[in-house]
Each structure stands twice: as structure tokens, then as C-alpha cells.
Amino acid sequence: MGALNVGVIGLGTISDMHLDAYRDSPSAHLVAVCDIDAVRAGSRAAEYGAVKVFTDYKELLADPEIDAVSICTRNDTHAEIVIAALEAGKHVLVEKPMTASLGEALAVAAAAQRSAAVLQVAYVRRFSPNAEVLKRFIDAGDLGQIYYAKATCLRRVGNPGGWFADKALSGGGPLIDLGVHFIDICWWLMGCPSVASVSGTVFHKIGARNNILNFSRYLSADFDPARPPADPVEDLATALIKFSNGAVMHFDTSYSMHGADETKVQIFGDKGGAQLEPALEIFTEQHDTLLDISPVLDSPTFSTVAYRNEVEQFLATARGDAAEAAPADHGLELIKIISAIYESSRTGREVVL
Ligand SMILES: NC(=O)c1ccc[n+]([C@@H]2O[C@H](COP(=O)([O-])OP(=O)(O)OC[C@H]3O[C@@H](n4cnc5c(N)ncnc54)[C@H](O)[C@@H]3O)[C@@H](O)[C@H]2O)c1
Numbered sequence: 285m286g287a288l289n290v291g292v293i294g295l296g297t298i299s300d301m302h303l304d305a306y307r308d309s310p311s312a313h314l315v316a317v318c319d320i321d322a323v324r325a326g327s328r329a330a331e332y333g334a335v336k337v338f339t340d341y342k343e344l345l346a347d348p349e350i351d352a353v354s355i356c357t358r359n360d361t362h363a364e365i366v367i368a369a370l371e372a373g374k375h376v377l378v379e380k381p382m383t384a385s386l387g388e389a390l391a392v393a394a395a396a397q398r399s400a401a402v403l404q405v406a407y408v409r410r411f412s413p414n415a416e417v418l419k420r421f422i423d424a425g426d427l428g429q430i431y432y433a434k435a436t437c438l439r440r441v442g443n444p445g446g447w448f449a450d451k452a453l454s455g456g457g458p459l460i461d462l463g464v465h466f467i468d469i470c471w472w473l474m475g476c477p478s479v480a481s482v483s484g485t486v487f488h489k490i491g492a493r494n495n496i497l498n499f500s501r502y503l504s505a506d507f508d509p510a511r512p513p514a515d516p517v518e519d520l521a522t523a524l525i526k527f528s529n530g531a532v533m534h535f536d537t538s539y540s541m542h543g544a545d546e547t548k549v550q551i552f553g554d555k556g557g558a559q560l561e562p563a564l565e566i567f568t569e570q571h572d573t574l575l576d577i578s579p580v581l582d583s584p585t586f587s588t589v590a591y592r593n594e595v596e597q598f599l600a601t602a603r604g605d606a607a608e609a610a611p612a613d614h615g616l617e618l619i620k621i622i623s624a625i626y627e628s629s630r631t632g633r634e635v636v637l
Contacts, residue, residue, distance in 0.1 A: 288375070288599055291316035291350045293341045293365060294357030295328045296505035298379060301408075301588070302354040303332050305595035312352075312599055318344045324505075341365055345372040352402075352602050354595075355379060358447040358504075359454050363388035370399040375602035377595070379406045381464040381622070382615030384455030389619035396612035404598045404608070405615040409469040411597060412590035414564040417579050421558070421566060422473060428555030433470035433533040436548045437462045439501075443492040443517070443539040446504030450513035457517025458537040459486060459625060464618050466549065467525070469560065470533050471621075473551050476614070477527035483634045484523030484625030488516065490540040523625045561586055 290312045292302050296319075306314040316336035319325040329337040338344040344353070345368055352375035355365050363383045369376045382405045383389040396403040409415055421427060439458070447453040448461060471477070494509040520538035527533075549560040556568035563584040566577040578584070600606035624635040 287311050287313050288351040288602060289313050289315045289349050290352050290354070291318060291336070291338075291344050291347075292334075292354045292356060293318045293344060294355060294361075294379075295319040295321075295324050296356065297502065299328070299354070299356040301591035302356055302377070302595060303328065305592045306354075307332055308592070309595060309599060311596065311603070316344050316347065316350055321505075342368065345369055345374060350374060352377070352599070359384040359460070360447075360452070363392050366392050366403065367395040370395045370401050370403060373399070373401055375402040375598070377404045377406060377598040378615075380408075380468075380615075381455065381460050381619060382612065383619055384453075384460070386619055386623040389616045393612045393616040402598070402602045402608065403612045403615075404594075404601060405610045405612070406594060407465065407468045407472070407610045407614070408590045408594050409465050409586060410472055410610060411593035412586045413581055413593075414560060414579075414584050414586065415469060415473070415590075416593075417581060418558055418560055418564060418566070419473060421556075422475075422553075426556055426566070426568070427551070427553030427558065430474045430551050430553040431531045432552040433474055433531070434548070434550045434552075435466040435470050435533070435535045436546050437466050437537045438520075438541060438543065438546045439538055440541060440543060440545050441493045441496050441499055441501055441539075444502045444504045444507065445492060445494065446506035446508065448504050449492050449517055451515040451517050454517060456622065456626065457486075457519065457521070458539045459518060459521035460622050461539075462537045463521060463535065463622060463625075466537065467533065467535055467621055468614070468618050469549060470535070470551060471617070472614075473560070474527070474531055474533070476617070477529045477531055479617070479621055479624075479637045480526045480528045481634050481636045482523060482525050482621060482624035482628055484521060484628045486518035486521040486626065486629045488518055490519045490542075491516065493540050521625060521629075523628070525621060
């Protein structure tokens with residue numbers, strides 16, 4: 285099969301990564317774009333040379349020339365658009381989180397099972413070279429049995445505002461937005477064990493911090509500091525996730541807190557351990573000697589090359605040339621974990637899955 289004809293639905297901040305990757309890929313023709321904002325759709329089409337411009341995703345999906353779509357809209361629209369795309373026979377790369385709620389995730393997973401088309405969830409951290417290298421070491425058995433993982437993504441001022449700040453539109457705050465990446469990368473490196481139970485707490489203590497001056501942050505396309513969210517998302521979340529194989533993960537994340545920003549991902553096995561972020565390092569022992577291994581890579585940190593790798597993997601899977609890398613059931617599993625953390629926080633109890 286030759287290059288696929290691709291459309292991108294939702295043309296806000298993250299769509300650049302998809303548009304750049306498709307434009308530059310020999311395996312794709314970027315033919316269509318769609319956004320409910322007609323001005324944004326027109327300017328993105330001109331910028332990227334897309335010949336078809338839509339403001340209604342249903343019209344894009346009805347176009348028989350389009351083989352595959354990226355869905356880069358806000359979280360609460362993912363389920364509806366993914367299911368419609370799969371039913372139209374289009375291959376789908378959907379931005380994370382797969383959906384904003386557990387009910388939607390179950391519906392998407394069922395639609396993916398009914399469809400012959402590929403559904404890939406944009407767990408982009410899996411495609412960063414540092415993660416790909418670490419996975420090779422793990423798969424070769426160099427770390428042994430992984431029994432503990434620890435991930436932190438704390439932002440002092442990180443709420444992107446707009447729909448991200450409103451639980452009804454986003455499904456939650458840093459837990460669903462950042463947590464989905466960081467819980468997923470640990471879960472994937474651990475070999476995707478089944479989840480046994482979850483305990484978690486989310487805090488609403490500080491708010492979105494739109495008052496902070498002279499400090500740049502990622503902002504949603506509909507950011508408006510004068511419009512407070514109807515149902516504000518949490519500032520900070522922390523959780524302990526236990527797996528049926530006995531392994532445990534500890535995780536915390538924030539949009540707002542008083543402290544220094546921190547991003548750290550660590551996994552611990554009985555033969556070796558590793559830090560994936562901020563930069564890849566592997567820790568082990570040999571001949572009664574402690575060893576720190578620093579792989580020599582273009583970038584030992586998370587690299588934006590990951591977005592291109594993610595898109596190439598999606599195109600290869602859609603062509604039938606590669607195995608699925610982040611399928612719907614992995615999207616569903618993360619939404620199950622995140623929903624259980626919110627439930628545990630609400631009830632004050634451990635949630636057994
Ligand atoms: N992988 C990552 O690193 C990463 C980073 C940021 C955001 N994201 C995810 O990407 C998605 C989009 O985030 P963003 O930051 O680009 O948001 P954004 O607010 O910047 O852009 C969303 C765009 O979607 C458009 N839109 C909304 N509803 C639509 C519809 N029904 N049809 C067509 N267009 C529609 C909006 O007009 C807007 O242009 C979210 O799910 C977010 O979680 C992923």
C-alpha cells in the first residue's frame with residue numbers, strides 16, 4: 285500500500301506536532317484539515333497545503349479519499365469523533381486521554397473491536413528514543429522483574445486554562461492530562477500488568493493561578509483568564525496503584541502547587557533499575573560493583589522526535605506493516621485507573637478493580 289491520505293481534526297496547539305509529522309512523512313499525504321473555527325481551519329490549510337478544509341468533522345469522515353485521521357480536539361469530544369471515524373472505516377490516531385470518562389472509553393474500545401480499522405492512542409512518551417532504548421533493555425531481561433515504579437510530574441503553574449480547566453470538558457485536571465502520560469509510560473515499561481487496586485487523593489487548594497505574571501505556560505486555544513471554569517479541575521493528585529503481579533506504582537502530578545517543578549520517572553527491577561526522565565540512566569551491579577549506565581543518544585531526555593515516531597508507527601500499523609503499539613484496550617486501561625483514582629479520592633477508600 286502506498287502513502288495514506290490523512291486528515292487532522294482539531295487544529296489547536298498540539299495539532300502542530302501531527303501536521304508537521306504528516307507533512308514531512310513519505311508515508312502520508314496531508315489532504316484535509318477540520319476545525320469548528322473556520323478561520324483557524326483556513327489558515328492551517330494554507331500553512332500546510334491541505335486541499336480540503338472542513339468545519340464539520342462528519343463531512344471530513346464522509347470523504348472516501350481520506351484513509352486516516354488524527355483527532356486533536358478537546359477530551360470530551362474524542363469518543364464521539366473516534367467512534368464515527370471507525371464506523372466510517374478510517375484509521376484513527378487519537379490524542380490522549382482516549383476519552384474523558386470511563387463510559388466513553390468502554391464505548392470506544394467496543395467500537396475498535398467491531399472495526400477493521402486501526403485505533404492508536406497518542407501515548408507519545410512510548411515513542412521517545414529514551415523510552416524505546418529502555419524498553420529494549422527491559423525486554424532483554426536486563427532489569428529482571430520490575431516490582432516498583434515511581435513517576436512525578438509536578439508543575440508550579442501548569443493549568444492551560446479554557447476547556448482544560450473545566451472538568452465537564454476535560455474529564456479532570458493534571459491527573460487525566462499529565463497523569464495519563466506518566467502512569468502509562470510506567471505501566472508500559474512494567475509490561476502492562478493488570479491493575480488490582482488503586483488508592484488516591486486529589487486536592488483543590490490553589491486554583492488555576494491565572495493571576496501569575498511574567499510566566500509562560502502551555503495554553504488552550506480557548507484560554508480566557510476572565511472566564512472562570514464552571515467546574516474547576518483539581519490542582520494536584522497523588523496515587524498508589526497495585527498490580528496483580530505484586531508490583532506497585534506511586535505517582536503524583538500537579539497543575540498548581542508551591543514548590544519547584546519536577547519531572548521524574550523511575551522503575552526498579554530485581555536485576556537493575558532505571559531513570560527514564562529527566563534523562564535515561566540504568567543502574568545495576570556486576571562483579572560486586574555498582575554500575576551506572578548512561579546510554580549515548582542524540583537525546584537522553586524526552587524528545588519531540590517522539591511525535592514523528594508516533595505518527596510513523598500509526599501509518600505503518602494502518603498499512604499493515606507493523607503491530608499495534610498503543611491500542612484501544614491500553615486507552616481503556618488508563619481511563620479505568622484514572623477513574624478509580626478519582627473515585628478513591630471521593631470515597632476515601634481503596635478501589636479494587
Ligand atoms: N500528546 C501531548 O503531548 C499533548 C499535549 C497537549 C494536548 N494534548 C491533547 O490534545 C488534545 C487537544 O489539545 P490542544 O492543547 O491542542 O487543545 P486546543 O484547545 O489548543 O485545541 C483544540 C482545537 O480543537 C478544536 N475543536 C474543538 N471541538 C471540535 C470539533 N468538534 N471538531 C473540530 N475541531 C474541534 C478547537 O476549535 C481547537 O482549535 C487534547 O485531548 C489534549 O489532551 C496532547
